[in-house]
Amino acid sequence: MAKPRITEALDKLSSKKPIKYGVYSTAVIIFFALILLPPILGIIIKWNTMQQVLIKPELMSRALTAVANSFTIALFVSTIDVIAGVPMAWLITRGKSKWLNVLDTLADIPFVVPTAALGYSLLLFWSEPEGISSLFGSSLISPGWLLVTLLHFTFSYPVVVRVIVGALLDYKMEYEQASRTLGAPPLAAARTVTFPIIKPSLIAAFILAFSRSISETGATIIVAGIIFENGPVFIQKITDDFKAVPPRIDQFSYQGSLAFASFVLIVISLIIFGIIRILGPKLKLPIKRIWPTFERKLSYSKATLSRDSVTLLIFFAIILAPSLFVALPAFEAIFTETLPNAILGVSIWSEYWQSLILSYSLGAIVTVFNVIIGLPMAIIVARRKAGTLTSTVLDLLVNVPLIVPSIALGVSLKFFWKETFTFIPEMLLLIFAHLAITYPYFVRSMSAAIERIGVDTEEAARTLGAKPLGVFRTIILPLTKYSILSGAIMVFTRSVSETGATLAVVTTLRTAPVVIVDWVKQKLPVPVTPLEIGLGCGFLILFSFIILLALRLIVRGKGRY
Amino acid sequence: MQQVCLIRTRHRAKGGLTVPDVRIVNVTKKFGDIVAVKNVSLHIYDKEYFSLLGPSGCGKTTLLRLIAGLIQPDEGEIYIGDRLVNDIPPEDRDIGFVFQTFALFPHMNAWNNVIYGPKVKGFDMKKADTIGHEVLDMVRLHERLDAFPNELSGGMIQRIAVARALAAGAKTLLLDEPLGQLDAKVRNELRYEIRRMSKDLGLTAIHVTHDQSEAMAISDRIAVMKKGKVLQVGTPKELYMNPQSIFVAHFIGESNFLEGYVVNENTNEVSIEFRGGIRVSVTNKTVKRDDRVVLAIRPEVFIIEKGRKKSKNSMLGSVERVTFEGTNIRYEVRLENQDLVVIVKPSLVGEWFNTGEKVTVSFSSEKTRVFAYPDVGLREEIAVE
Incomplete structure (x- = not known):
């Protein structure tokens, strides 16, 4: 079949240098203009207001304590995540039971549950009388730092497991087999050969868990309680104080606190990320000493059975059961008048449905934008289109929004866009915020997929007469279409779950996670019952699950790209 | 020390x-x-x-x-x-x-x-x-x-x-x-x-x-x-x-496989007739009269001579391709019955033959192997994929 004329014309145009570089330049300009610079400029704009915090030692101390809490929990949780995630990933990839496929799927469940719903589920499970506390007569874990730590462990655990499972599946088993044939028992083989080789993935898993913990806002607000504050909770409480009638904090202190906390969060995050990036490759795992007898004992029978049992116990008791506990009130609500009220949109449900529609529409819009502006950037990064040095720098910069706490990003974006362009509609601001947060997920996923396609494949197409756009259309796109879909899924779920940046940038629009947080914190004039919150969370989980399942079914078994 | x-x-x-x-x-x-x-x-x-x-x-x-x-x-x-x-x-x-x-x-x-x-x-x-x-x-x-x-x-x-x-x-x-x-x-x-x-x-x-x-x-x-x-x-x-x-025979070294039927059997030898009526006698005790068989002959076992020569187990043919391989010369000879055989000879010993030349190829009966024709067919039997 002949190529349509328009395609042919576009193909021809794409070989013209100004057009080619125009596309790439536009992608880079959009990245700087919409993703990278606004948060930085936002902080700079409000630089002066930070003095308001500096001259109030109490406020500054509170802000610094909150930020310190954020990093302490993030570092602790990420470390525990990797320690607990490795045996789980090992069990999933190396175990022989047919039930491991089920376990593999179950491990993804907390990933599917939007974090606001997850937060409420954990609150019910650990603190409320309906949960495990019913066995003890009193609240087992009260809202506060311990529950926040548990929450962060719960939602970052599946991410860590997924990354390590991927690394172990990609890992060339022959290294480990070689080690075994040379006399190493399984534990020594894993410790001295497998883990040093997959070390980059362990570091990546740590960074992802760390950034997720630093960024999480909605669920943290739900489980933080009255006294405990981390960075995002502090920012939200200051915002609540300012919005209260009458305000409990003046405008300058409010803006100063937000700018100060966001600035410190962003700077320390970047420093920690930089340190990990520089020191990570130099970090040597302890492999020089080998204890053959001791490691042999730990490699077989009782030791491995104990390890697997503890791993499964942690997963089911600390991750899965608390994550799904919200299903109980949701199920209970079905047999009361809560369900008909919800379906008919009575009272609070009218706003709930609107927020749900907003969340999913926003997720869809942000996903489409990401595909359009992220694809050229992914090609630049993967194929070093901007020269080796510039492309490497861009590669690094693309990660920045990933490690910047989302509420801090939201605060900076609000400062930038609302101060500079006062007329900007709130919906657009929301799109920009979600775009900034989700952009790295798509670009990272796509650039990795493009890197997997050999350059020679593209060169073969060029030598056969294909123009640059033709190569993209006929080679890159077909080979990466399922990565585009997976990247889109990540962007969509991240956007639907996002609370921190949303809370920071909007005043009237409310997404579903924001509504859930408000319900749990009883911020509405009418009281919201646990059954209503449970059902609200249930719908959110159900719809997210259906959408993800549909997308997963499309992606499933369609090749490695 | x-x-x-x-x-x-x-x-x-x-x-x-x-x-x-x-x-x-x-x-x-x-x-x-x-x-x-x-x-x-x-x-x-x-x-x-x-x-x-x-x-x-x-x-x-x-x-x-x-x-x-x-x-x-x-x-x-x-x-x-x-x-x-x-x-x-x-x-x-x-x-x-x-x-x-x-x-x-x-x-x-x-x-x-x-x-x-x-x-x-x-x-x-x-x-x-x-x-x-x-x-x-x-x-x-x-x-x-x-x-x-x-x-x-x-x-x-x-x-x-x-x-x-x-x-x-x-x-x-x-x-x-x-x-x-x-x-x-x-x-x-x-x-x-x-x-x-x-x-x-x-x-x-x-x-x-x-x-x-x-x-x-x-x-x-x-x-x-x-x-x-x-x-x-x-x-x-x-x-x-x-x-x-x-x-x-196929995987270790190289062999020519010629298909035929046993038409006569003696104490130690059998006569095999290929298509085109070519008859040869080989040493074998395992096959019987009327059996469909495959005769395996290594390329270096063949004797190749110019023109028509009358000797035991000889067949007429013409050289279809000559390949110089350094140590050896490889000839592909099309027999009168249209079967193709490969013959390898040391390049520095004996005479050379040209493409199109009429030749007689023959072999010693002791240096061949006779196998029953495989149930799956010859092509499938020697397939390596």
Whole structure:
């Protein structure tokens, strides 16, 4: 079949240098203009207001304590995540039971549950009388730092497991087999050969868990309680104080606190990320000493059975059961008048449905934008289109929004866009915020997929007469279409779950996670019952699950790209 | 001063009796519905250099991995020395394994790769050091002990991989296509070096390859495999001179296969008629009158002469193609009955023939093999894919 004329014309145009570089330049300009610079400029704009915090030692101390809490929990949780995630990933990839496929799927469940719903589920499970506390007569874990730590462990655990499972599946088993044939028992083989080789993935898993913990806002607000504050909770409480009638904090202190906390969060995050990036490759795992007898004992029978049992116990008791506990009130609500009220949109449900529609529409819009502006950037990064040095720098910069706490990003974006362009509609601001947060997920996923396609494949197409756009259309796109879909899924779920940046940038629009947080914190004039919150969370989980399942079914078994 | 040679001492500790060192008894391995190894039994003797030879997918690597304990058999028993090793993990089987991809640990330099075995086996550092230096001397790579795998050439990587397997002190060396990823020239040099080291250290070596010339050059004995089964075990000479099946005749060296029917049988000889009425007589006791048979004749067995000559087992034809291969000249001759035969003659001995030339080809009846025509057809029988 002949190529349509328009395609042919576009193909021809794409070989013209100004057009080619125009596309790439536009992608880079959009990245700087919409993703990278606004948060930085936002902080700079409000630089002066930070003095308001500096001259109030109490406020500054509170802000610094909150930020310190954020990093302490993030570092602790990420470390525990990797320690607990490795045996789980090992069990999933190396175990022989047919039930491991089920376990593999179950491990993804907390990933599917939007974090606001997850937060409420954990609150019910650990603190409320309906949960495990019913066995003890009193609240087992009260809202506060311990529950926040548990929450962060719960939602970052599946991410860590997924990354390590991927690394172990990609890992060339022959290294480990070689080690075994040379006399190493399984534990020594894993410790001295497998883990040093997959070390980059362990570091990546740590960074992802760390950034997720630093960024999480909605669920943290739900489980933080009255006294405990981390960075995002502090920012939200200051915002609540300012919005209260009458305000409990003046405008300058409010803006100063937000700018100060966001600035410190962003700077320390970047420093920690930089340190990990520089020191990570130099970090040597302890492999020089080998204890053959001791490691042999730990490699077989009782030791491995104990390890697997503890791993499964942690997963089911600390991750899965608390994550799904919200299903109980949701199920209970079905047999009361809560369900008909919800379906008919009575009272609070009218706003709930609107927020749900907003969340999913926003997720869809942000996903489409990401595909359009992220694809050229992914090609630049993967194929070093901007020269080796510039492309490497861009590669690094693309990660920045990933490690910047989302509420801090939201605060900076609000400062930038609302101060500079006062007329900007709130919906657009929301799109920009979600775009900034989700952009790295798509670009990272796509650039990795493009890197997997050999350059020679593209060169073969060029030598056969294909123009640059033709190569993209006929080679890159077909080979990466399922990565585009997976990247889109990540962007969509991240956007639907996002609370921190949303809370920071909007005043009237409310997404579903924001509504859930408000319900749990009883911020509405009418009281919201646990059954209503449970059902609200249930719908959110159900719809997210259906959408993800549909997308997963499309992606499933369609090749490695 | 007499140098202490730990690696040799350890390898030779068990003495030199010719007894089975590796025994495979009725071993079967399935992957889902695919039977990779089907009821295989083999004895590999102490200090023997033994090759598993066959086309891709014939089960030779699976068999080697079963011996190493990297996978478990579904049925059957595997013995290394006197021990039944079915339930013994790889690290306790006392084997050295050289992988096709070499699998040098990328995060360790050559030295740390080599002394990994002694370390994980709990040797003290002094002893591990001595062994490390000895094996690096053997593979002549002492000067590159600080190099990481990505800094070494293919040949060097291969030698380090062998050194690493030797340093572990195993008595049985398993090699999975260890030369498959190397250039032809390096491959030819290293194959003799591996055999020499194995023999010097008195190891039992099991070498997997799909390259029959490699297997013929280095092996004491070869097992030819096809579709998970061992078809024949023998010395290279036995396999070449006396193949027991059409596949072995085809896979070991080269053979011309001529189809025909037995038209007459005597005490030791049978007469076979090819299409076109060509009749030949060959030595054979296994086929009977009216049997459909395949006659296998090696290319160098043919005698080729100019013009029409009358002799026993002679056929007329014309030279269709001549290929100069250096040592040999290869002729493709179209017989009168339109069958094509390949004839190879030394290039520096005897006369040469030109394309289009009428020739008579003949062969000695003792140097051919007669097989019953296979049920699956000749093409399927000799297929290697």
